[in-house]
Structures are given as C-alpha cells and as structure tokens.
Amino acid sequence: MKTEFYIAIRYFFSKKKINIVHVIVFLSVLSLHISTFSLSIILFVFSGLENLNKKFYQINYPDITISFYNEKNCFIDNNTIKKKIKSIKGIIAISKTMEKKVFLHYKNKEYFISLKAVDTEYEKVMEKFKKIDLTKDYYPDHLNIYVGWNSIAYYFPILFHNMNMPDKIFFFYTEKKKNTFIPFFIQKKIFIKGIFLFSKKMDIKYLFCNLSDLQKIIKKKVFSTLEIKINEKADINEIKKILFKKFGSKFNIKTRIEKEKIFYKVLNTEKIFIYFLFSLMTFITGFNLFNVIFILQLDKIKELFTLWSIGFSLYRIKTIFLYMGCIITILGCYSGLFTAYVISTIQYRYKIFKIGNKIPFPIKITMVDSCMVTSIILIIGILISFYSSKRISRMILDYK
Numbered sequence: 001m002k003t004e005f006y007i008a009i010r011y012f013f014s015k016k017k018i019n020i021v022h023v024i025v026f027l028s029v030l031s032l033h034i035s036t037f038s039l040s041i042i043l044f045v046f047s048g049l050e051n052l053n054k055k056f057y058q059i060n061y062p063d064i065t066i067s068f069y070n071e072k073n074c075f076i077d078n079n080t081i082k083k084k085i086k087s088i089k090g091i092i093a094i095s096k097t098m099e100k101k102v103f104l105h106y107k108n109k110e111y112f113i114s115l116k117a118v119d120t121e122y123e124k125v126m127e128k129f130k131k132i133d134l135t136k137d138y139y140p141d142h143l144n145i146y147v148g149w150n151s152i153a154y155y156f157p158i159l160f161h162n163m164n165m166p167d168k169i170f171f172f173y174t175e176k177k178k179n180t181f182i183p184f185f186i187q188k189k190i191f192i193k194g195i196f197l198f199s200k201k202m203d204i205k206y207l208f209c210n211l212s213d214l215q216k217i218i219k220k221k222v223f224s225t226l227e228i229k230i231n232e233k234a235d236i237n238e239i240k241k242i243l244f245k246k247f248g249s250k251f252n253i254k255t256r257i258e259k260e261k262i263f264y265k266v267l268n269t270e271k272i273f274i275y276f277l278f279s280l281m282t283f284i285t286g287f288n289l290f291n292v293i294f295i296l297q298l299d300k301i302k303e304l305f306t307l308w309s310i311g312f313s314l315y316r317i318k319t320i321f322l323y324m325g326c327i328i329t330i331l332g333c334y335s336g337l338f339t340a341y342v343i344s345t346i347q348y349r350y351k352i353f354k355i356g357n358k359i360p361f362p363i364k365i366t367m368v369d370s371c372m373v374t375s376i377i378l379i380i381g382i383l384i385s386f387y388s389s390k391r392i393s394r395m396i397l398d399y400k
Helices: 003-012 020-060 079-086 149-155 200-205 211-218 236-247 256-299 301-309 314-350 367-389 392-399
Strands: 064-068 091-106 109-118 130-133 143-148 168-177 180-197 206-210 225-230 251-255
Touching: 003 314, 020 256, 020 314, 020 367, 064 236, 079 091, 079 225, 079 236, 091 211, 109 211, 143 149, 143 200, 143 211, 149 180, 149 200, 180 211, 200 206, 206 211, 236 251, 251 256, 256 301, 256 314, 256 367, 256 392, 301 314, 301 392, 314 367, 314 392
Parallel strands: 109 206, 143 180
Antiparallel strands: 064 225, 064 251, 091 109, 091 168, 091 225, 130 180, 143 206, 168 180
16 A cells, blocks of 8 residues: 555544544535435436336337328328338338327217227237227227227216217318319217227327228228337347338338437436536535645644655655545545435335326436446546645645
8 A cells, every 4th residue: 555545544534533624524525425416316317217218109109100201192001012111121010000180079078089090910019009899899880999998987988888879070081183182071970899008198199990990981092101110139220221212202211219319309408417517516516625635734734744854755745635535535426326326226116206196206227327427526526636735835845
C-alpha cells in the first residue's frame, strides 16, 4: 500500500473523538449518497417504462405491417402476395386484415368504434389474441361479430339477458369508379357470435369479425393491410429492406420498432435532461466535498508540515487529499447505488409503490444506467478532489 493512500485512510477512519470535521465528512458522503440514489432510481424507473412500453407494443401490434400510402387503395385477396412474402427467411406468419370505423346503433344507444376484419392467420401473428364462439349459430345475412371480453359490460349490457338480439351497424366505405372515389354508407344487421380475448386497450377499442364476412358485405375480395410476425432471432430491419425491394415505394412498410420511435425519442430526451440536471446537482453537491477537503487540510496542517519537513514532496502530500476525495466520492457513490439496487429489487418483486393505488411503478435495473450514474458521480468527485488538493502547496509554504 502506498504511504499516501495509507495516510488518507487513517485520516478518514480516525479513531479520535468525533468533532466537527468528522461530521462534515459524513455529510459530504451522505450528500453524494443521496445524489447517486436519486439519479439511479429515476433512471431505473425510466428503464422500467421503456421495458413496459416494449411489452405493450409486442402484445398489441404486429412486428411488421404493409399497407398502401393511399389508404383508399386495397390489396386484391389472392394467394400471390402471401407466397411472395412467405419465401422470405425469418417470417413466421402473415395475416390479411381490414379496419373500418363504424357507427353502431344498439338498444337506442349509439357508439363509434373500430371494426377489424381478420383472417384465420391473425391468431398466429398476434399470439395474445383468441376468439371464443359462444354459439354455433351463424347468420349469413348478418355481420357476425366478436366482442372484447373487457368491453361487454360497457358496450353491450343487454348481452347478459339476450345473446341473440341483433341490431344495426353502419360503416363508411368508398368505391372507385372512373378514377373517382364515391363514398357511401353500408347498413347491416349484426349478430354477436362470440367474444375475443386480447388486451384491455384492444378489447375496448375494437370489434372483430372474419375478413370473409366483411368481403361478402362490400362484395369485393380485398383487404387493406398485411400484418406479419417474424422470428425473434431474425433481423427486422433486414426483412423490411427485402419487403421494400419486393413491393416498392408505393407501400407503407412499418416495423413495430418504428411505431415505438416517438415514445423512445421523448424518453431519451427526458433522460438527457435528467443526466444534465443531476450532473449539475452533483456538481453543486461537490462543493461540499471541496469544503471538506479544505477543512481537513486546515485540521491536519501541522502534521502535513511535519511530513514536508522530513522529506515528503508537495506532490505526495497533494496525493493524500486526492485519495481522501476519491474515498469520500467512492463511498458516497457505491453506497447510494447499493441502496438504489435494494429499493428497486423490493419494488420489482413486491410492487409496493403504486400509481393511484392500482398500477405499480415499473422499474428495471440495467448495467447501462448503473455505469452512467457511477461515471457521472466519480468523474465530478475526482475532478473536485484534484482541484481541491492543489491548494495544499500554498498552505504549507504559508505555514512555514
């Protein structure tokens, strides 16, 4: 062990009676501890939000969607397109879908809701989606729909009394004639065939039906969107490039990651602001460390002068206080990080802290956040320690 480091340790862990110097040293460690803890917790919460958002998009949205940039255009429903896509390595399932905003008249009540028509492959693309038939009856002159489990009570309270009571549904449609799109409404009676299980958001937002049923109503074998599921190990960006080459620039090919982009952009901007804010707070807190080292220098000036007199160089004496500053910084940093780990682990396992007594605060410990916090605190602490230790030369020479 270097002599300078040994002296720094002795100064820090002095067994003398506690005095104001020791109290100030303790407060300096505590202030760095609180700065590290606060920054760590906030960044872990942000990482938890990011992780929660990823899971949300994985549950509710397909990996890749293909549609026309002009929403009025539709795909012709044949197997050519599917064969074209299935030859691409990494694609697991492809579903043809069509979405329409509908006006629902039910029991003298009116609702606006989205109707989504899907084919049999949709359950493979969206694994959380399940359709359950509540009756074997099928009405070819009606639109047979599936209602979300979480929306039954809200939209269709009468279902609990009379499952077979149909009513009317209206939806807006456009038909192309001589390069002109002619809008009109289609009116159809509905029959509630069953329920679907997806997620709370999708249950309330959508009604589902079979794509073939909707195609019969509009009398056209078309669909508007292709929804694709890919292998977890496949490169989603590479698959997008291949799809773009096959389909061309007329098509809007969007990955799930691109849908998340806006959220991540906001999240990363907020993270940068937090880094800046807490770096500034740590720098201000660092003045505590600056004062501590100065007070320690005043407190130990006689001993330091003695060391200098017996041959210790000024550089080595400076190093003692650089080590002191580093010890205070490291102790404050790692104790704060450890406390943040403990609190985060408890929150992750037991969900103690909640938003509105319902939703637990999401939290996720990551190495990136830990390294960023450690780097910020240590760099600021070491820089302040280095600058503070430089003044000891003048103090010793003046004491002489």
